[in-house]
Amino acid sequence: MAQTNQPPVQITQQRLISMQIKRLKSLVDVRIVFEDDKPLTAIMGPNGFGKSTILHLLASSFQPTNVRTGSTQIVQGEEWQYVNFFPSTPDGTWSSSQASITHTYRTGAKENREELTISKSIRYWLPKIKSKPHRETYYVGVKESVPEIEKERILKNVKYKTKDQVDAQSEKIRKKVGEILKREYSKSYINQLSGKRSLLGVKYGVINYSSLSMGAGEQRLFKLIETLEKAGKYALILIDELDLLLHTDALNRLLKVLKEYALSKSLQIIFTTHRESVTDVDFSDYIAVRHLYHSLVAPYKTLCFNDTKPEALARLTGTLIKDLEIFCEDDMAKAIIEKLAFQVDVARFLAISSYGPAINSFTYASAFILKRESDGTPLDKTLFVLDGDEYATLDERKTQIKRILTGNEGGQGGLGDRRRAQALDLLTSFNSPDRKCPEEMLYNMVRSISLGVNDQTDQVLKAAAEASGEIQPKQKVEKTLEYIGGERSRALGHFIDVAAQSHTWPAYTEPVRQWLEVRKTVILEQH
Structure with a gap:
């Protein structure tokens, strides 16, 4: 880490709020919002729709932050330039590119909200390096998945000196990767090659092996967890193709590990993925999902769907x-x-x-x-x-x-x-009426029915009465379903059956009923 001049005031609690891309590669007129209460954001969509482009833009839009440790000042984070991801070529210079990023941060006790405008003239990108906001940022790209064996040129007789990693951070990295892959690594090493080059090594069971013998997914996990370990508070972590080379169970365990790091360090983690399992309800409390879709006719804009x-x-x-x-x-x-x-x-x-x-x-x-x-x-x-x-x-x-x-x-x-x-x-x-949510409407419908219709209806009515102590309508319905018992979907069906007996049901459902009835005649004629 290089020494540098400290900014006049310490910048902390950086947070992405949203980004608006007017035009950049395949992205056209799209706005993406990041949720404050969900530390992880998954960017999804078909190949070529601009998922990686979003990460590239974010990685390039911040400069490393400066942190004082004792009497020294150190730089934390990676420094990426727009040209690293968007180089000019004979096919294009990116001169029509335009975007903006809204972010917040604190300087001392003051909270600041700023909009960073990004554009490309014929000659250069704006903002220039020194005008970018400070935020510790790390980008983990697809290249981290390239096996070391494919990078190493001297393969006939590789020689290195092995040194045990005994520090607490290395031990934590080893245990976290083992937790994700369900492998109990007993040791990790640094295998020093000639010069400054080195290879990671681990011991699993009775076998010692270096990263030259690791699977690509295993190797990438060590790199990713190392990045999370060294990241400071409020860092921005960008991961391209998170699910690459991982089976679903390992990916699910990785998501929980990402959540742990994000909550403990107030990190903001944004990743791309094709794996639909990230949309499961098990992850909905901490992963915000953003799906990209391109229209195929003018105005050819990009649409973003939330969760x-x-x-x-x-x-x-x-x-x-x-x-x-x-x-x-x-x-x-x-x-x-x-x-x-x-x-x-x-x-x-x-x-x-x-x-x-x-x-x-x-x-x-x-x-x-x-x-x-x-x-x-x-x-x-x-x-x-x-x-x-x-x-x-x-x-x-x-x-x-x-x-x-x-x-x-x-x-x-x-x-x-x-x-x-x-x-x-x-x-x-x-x-x-009065913009009541469906849960409140349905619960009130059920409570309006009198006992004595039949045994099944009475069972639902008694369950609803038991749940009357709950304050929030959604909790009343959920408690009612619990008291009804059985699988939730079946209990919900019984609950709706009783609600449909209410005199307010026809008026509440009239717009949808009317739409169905208009189309019913045509459908029955066709069948």
């Missing part, structure tokens, strides 16, 4: 399998729609998928409009349903659609306006 589900995203690249499809927020809304479909007698023709948070509905509706223009897919059999507690009015939905479909092609009444109107037509919501 959505693979089944909904797959539909953007696939085809409609059933006659009708409805997308909703979560399993509660899905259960309501399943009951409605049964009542209308179209359940066998309907596919229901979850899109995650309500805000995603507008991005999906916009994406489907652009998709239709590229492949001609009719959308009269597709509906996006909101819970009714958010974006309940038409004006609120218009505002969100305008945020995504920003073009004004053709002026008033032109292509831009038609797209926005078509996207709005794909959206509806449950009729929720």
Whole structure:
């Protein structure tokens, strides 16, 4: 670590808030938000959609931080330049690239919020090196997966001197990698080659071996955990292709280790992956998932979906399998729609998928409009349903659609306006008085039913009564489902069956019921 001049005031508690990319490689007009309460962010999407580009931009946008240790000042973090990832070539100079990063940090007791503007002129990138904000940043790329055996040129007779690693940090790295791979390493070594070159070595069972004999995934894990160990508080860790060369169980254990480091050091960890298992509910409390999708027609923008589900995203690249499809927020809304479909007698023709948070509905509706223009897919059999507690009015939905479909092609009444109107037509919501959430509406419906209908209904009513002491509506429903017993999905079905007996059920579900009934006649004629 080199000595350097200390900045006038110590900078701490750095945090990424969001990034807006106007144009950079394949990324066009996309905004990505990082959640403060989730230390890990997974960037997902098909190959070539710009996942790695996001990491490259972030790695290049900060300069190392300076930390005083006793009487010395040391540099912490890696220093990457924009040209390291975006070099000028005969094919292009990146001169149209433009982006911005919003971040916060503290100088003493003062909290600061800044927007860093990034652009490329014909000659150079801005900001220049000395104008970049300070943040300890590390980038772990795909090259870390290249086995040492493929890097080493002298292979006939490799000689080195071995020295045990006995320091606490090396021991922790060894144990963490062993925890992830389910391998009990008893020792680790530094194998010194000629000059300054060295190789990591470990002992597993009775076998000693160096990184020349390690699997690529094993080698990369040692590098990654070493990076996490040396990182200081509030560092930014960027990992490309986190799941590369790891089986699913090992990846899941790695995610939990990343969480431990992130929480103990207040790290912000952003990684790319193709593995859909990271979207599982087991990780939802600490991993924010961001899916990228490109429209195939003008304006050719990039869309970012927040914490959505693979089944909904797959539909953007696939085809409609059933006659009708409805997308909703979560399993509660899905259960309501399943009951409605049964009542209308179209359940066998309907596919229901979850899109995650309500805000995603507008991005999906916009994406489907652009998709239709590229492949001609009719959308009269597709509906996006909101819970009714958010974006309940038409004006609120218009505002969100305008945020995504920003073009004004053709002026008033032109292509831009038609797209926005078509996207709005794909959206509806449950009729929720006073913007109550589905859990509150359904619980109140159940409580409005009197005992004595039948044994099964009475069982649900008694369970709901037992849960009445809970304050939050969602907790009331979850407790009710616990008291009903059995698998959650089955208990939820019983709960919805009773709610559907309420006199308020028809009005609450009317928009979706009407949509289903209009299409029922046509479907039955076709079958």
